Structures are given as structure tokens and as C-alpha cells.
Amino acid sequence: DTAVSQTPKYLVTQMGNDKSIKCEQNLGHDTMYWYKQDSKKFLKIMFSYNNKELIINETVPNRFSPKSPDKAHLNLHINSLELGDSAVYFCASSGQGRYNSPLHFGNGTRLTVT
Amino acid sequence: KNQVEQSPQSLIILEGKNCTLQCNYTVSPFSNLRWYKQDTGRGPVSLTIMTFSENTKSNGRYTATLDADTKQSSLHITASQLSDSASYICVVSPNYGGSQGNLIFGKGTKLSVKP
Numbered sequence: 252d253t254a255v256s257q258t259p260k261y262l263v264t265q266m267g268n269d270k271s272i273k274c275e276q277n278l279g280h281d282t283m284y285w286y287k288q289d290s291k292k293f294l295k296i297m298f299s300y301n302n303k304e305l306i307i308n309e310t311v312p313n314r315f316s317p318k319s320p321d322k323a324h325l326n327l328h329i330n331s332l333e334l335g336d337s338a339v340y341f342c343a344s345s346g347q348g349r350y351n352s353p354l355h356f357g358n359g360t361r362l363t364v365t
Numbered sequence: 366k367n368q369v370e371q372s373p374q375s376l377i378i379l380e381g382k383n384c385t386l387q388c389n390y391t392v393s394p395f396s397n398l399r400w401y402k403q404d405t406g407r408g409p410v411s412l413t414i415m416t417f418s419e420n421t422k423s424n425g426r427y428t429a430t431l432d433a434d435t436k437q438s439s440l441h442i443t444a445s446q447l448s449d450s451a452s453y454i455c456v457v458s459p460n461y462g463g464s465q466g467n468l469i470f471g472k473g474t475k476l477s478v479k480p
Contacts, residue, residue, distance in 0.1 A: 356408030
């Protein structure tokens with residue numbers, strides 16, 4: 252029973268295309284996140300949603316648009332893909348109001364833009 | 366500037382040996398410090414979380430220590446196994462609120478355990 256699941260696991264596409272990554276969690280968490288892990292393995296927050304509402308939007312190009320249809324899902328849509336978007340994207344979730352609760356990560360989506 | 370520095374960058378040890386990974390941080394205010402294990406091709410998995418008042422926490426063969434005065438933490442792995450080969454990431458939270466979107470991540474230590 253996967254707690255946080257992302258699809259697809261691998262995504263290869265050409266520059267200029269639009270693509271989406273889906274994320275679902277079955278932990279009953281209220282907060283979900285998107286992280287980007289670059290080639291240096293550094294994890295950076297992109298977005299954070301709490302109960303379907305955007306609460307954090309770091310300096311991310313507006314080509315990236317998160318969508319949360321309900322609190323168990325947080326999808327990431329990327330328009331006009333660029334070479335620099337190539338990275339591994341991780342979805343995560345955490346419990347509401349518990350500042351010391353762990354993040355639960357999905358297994359990532361490796362995006363390659365050619 | 367809030368930063369988390371980890372050392373060494375990479376480490377190779379023989380199966381059965383112990384090792385210690387280091388984490389220094391300059392995050393303020395400080396809420397808690399976490400260690401995550403990230404296997405190749407997988408997402409990070411939480412090992413330990415320590416708040417300001419805790420100075421040691423164990424999870425099986427993993428023991429984390431925290432010195433909030435010197436802003437240092439270590440992760441000690443006992444009797445290493447091949448399955449311990451992974452990246453270990455130190456993460457510090459400056460936040461006391463419900464959201465954890467401003468966690469500060471270290472770059473990780475890549476551990477290889479050889480037979």
C-alpha cells in the first residue's frame with residue numbers, strides 16, 4: 252500500500268511540450284508539497300498546499316502550475332518545457348498542525364527534456 | 366543565511382563497520398532536525414526527528430545526536446549492512462507552524478557499504 256504515489260516514474264519529452272505529473276496520498280494528510288531535486292541531489296521546495304489551498308509558492312517560473320482537486324491529490328502541470336526543467340520531482344505530504352511530523356515522499360518522477 | 370552543511374560528501378565503508386555522518390546548521394530560529402535516508406531511485410524516508418530539547422534518538426541501528434548549542438548533529442550507523450548504502454540527508458526546520466514548506470535541506474552524504 253503506497254502512501255504517496257506519483258505517476259509517471261519516468262517522463263521523457265521535447266522542449267516546448269506541456270506535461271503533467273500526478274500525485275496522490277492515502278495518509279489522510281492535509282498538506283502536500285512539490286519538491287525539485289536537481290543533478291546535485293539538492294531538494295528544493297516548489298509549492299505547498301494545505302487543504303487544497305496554496306500556502307507556499309517559491310520562486311518557480313509560472314510555467315509550473317500546481318492543481319489540487321482535493322486534499323489527497325496534488326498534480327503538477329508544466330507548460331513549455333525547457334532543458335533546465337530536467338530533474339527529479341518529488342511529491343510529499345505531512346500531517347496538519349504538527350510541526351515535527353515527518354514528510355512522506357513519493358518515489359519521484361524523473362523528467363528529461365530533450 | 367539559513368544553511369545546512371553535511372560531511373563527508375561521500376563515504377565508503379565495509380559491511381559490519383560503524384560510521385558517523387555529520388551535520389552543521391546555521392538555521393535560526395530552530396524547531397527540529399531530521400535525518401532522512403534516500404535510496405537510489407526512491408524518495409527520502411524519515412529516520413529520526415529531534416526537537417530542541419532532545420539530544421539523542423535511535424531508530425534501530427541508526428542513532429542521531431543533537432547539540433543545539435553548537436548547532437551540530439550526527440547520525441551514527443552501527444554494524445552497517447549493504448542495504449544502508451544510500452544518501453543520508455539532514456534537514457532543519459525553522460518553523461513552529463503547521464506548514465513545513467520552509468525546511469532547510471542539506472546536500473546529503475552518500476554512503477556506500479561494500480561486502
